[in-house]
Amino acid sequence: MTEAEKIARILLAEPKWRVVCHVKPDGDTLGCGSALVSAGKKLGRDVIWGGVDPLPPLYAFLPHSGEYRAGASATDDGRCVIAVDVSARDRGVPGLEPRISIDHHESNERFGAEVNWIEPHAAATGEMIYAVVLALGCALDADIAEALYVSIATDCGWFKFSNTTADTMRVAAELIRAGAVPATLDERLHFNDTPAKLHLWGRCMARVRPVGARAALSWITRDDFRETGALESDTEGLINMLTHMKGADVTVMVSEIKDCLRCSVRSRGPVSAQAIAAKWNGGGHRYAAGCKIHLPLEEG
Structure with missing residues (x-):
């Protein structure tokens, strides 16, 4: 059983999820969070997401951005807590103990209570969330594809950094097939500066x-x-x-x-x-x- 399948098995058994993004949220953590919210809702789960810091206006176009909770309470409300792209305990929500940690930082502190899937060779945590979404049996749609494309593209310098691999390009191609439009996303992120x-x-x-x-x-x-x-x-x-x-x-x-x-x-x-x-x-x-x-x- 793969790590993605282990995580999917846990999530499918839980009716309520809480996705935690890291402080000073960037495209990777926010894209992952948005994609998991979309996937969870498609599967009939009650999903909330957020982090300590506000969602930057630059990423307000992401699906479910209006539901993002800044300064989130440390109360888990009995939800299954998933930390995405959070490399250290103090970069999540203080006092909140994630059951699952999914991250690609080599320096990750492995603070997940049950599963720590850490893959330093992934160009972005979004590559890993892509695998989790498939393991959940959730069909890719435009919302999920857009969020994960943002996650991956922003963390590998729009496919020019040294962490870009053949797998990165393969996943990106699948996301484009599912509805992500690179030109539109590039315009939203690179031609909207104040x-x-x-x-x-x-x-x-x-x-x-x-x-x-x-x-x-x-x-x-x-x-x-x-x-x-x-x-x-x-x-x-x-x-x-x-x-x-x-x-x-x-x-x-x-x-x-x-x-x-x-x-x-x-x-x-x-x-x-x-x-x-x-x-x-x-x-x-x-x-x-x-x-x-x-x-x-x-x-x-």
């Missing part, structure tokens, strides 16, 4: 600095968010633009938020972004990771 977001990105790009011969650094301050009117979620994807700097094998972007610094790390070649982030108790993937540092920006 002036505030563009101004924020401009400030960050203007600060890019080389660090030594093979690294680059930039940062965003709390004043940048306040003065531009941009949201914290508007930083998604910005680190990938910084990686375009010639010769930079390591790129770091620091965002000053609330009581800490949130650092995004990207690398290529022999350098591990995950190893760099781990020095500050962070985690992620070999070439894409992050961490939080509890220091003022001047010291961080």
Whole structure:
């Protein structure tokens, strides 16, 4: 029995599900959540979903986005709790114990009470949710296909990152056959930026600095968010633009938020972004990771 089949067996025995997304939700966790809500409802299950942070406006087009509960209570209400793309306990809903954890981060803490399906070779957790949906016996429809395509495409750089595999492309092809329209989804995600977001990105790009011969650094301050009117979620994807700097094998972007610094790390070649982030108790993937540092920006 595959991991997807084990998870499907548990879910089919449960009438009520709760899907948990990670803090600062991105396309992968939200696409997974949306797809599971769609699949569960098709199977007659009572499904709710959410996470600590709000759903970014960029992803408001996803099916069931209006049902997403931000700042969700830790009370499970007897539901089967499924964490999707959540690599650590403190990145889910504090106090809520998932029965099932489905994730592709190598650094996952394996905190699921019953099943921990961790597949670091998957380009996105969406690839794994695709397998779960099929194991549930749920036919793919346009809603599920759209959500999973967003999940996968956003986490593999629209099929250009090194984590893109033949399996990734095969799954994407099946999602297109089921109703996902790549051109439409690309337009929704890449041609909807607000002036505030563009101004924020401009400030960050203007600060890019080389660090030594093979690294680059930039940062965003709390004043940048306040003065531009941009949201914290508007930083998604910005680190990938910084990686375009010639010769930079390591790129770091620091965002000053609330009581800490949130650092995004990207690398290529022999350098591990995950190893760099781990020095500050962070985690992620070999070439894409992050961490939080509890220091003022001047010291961080």
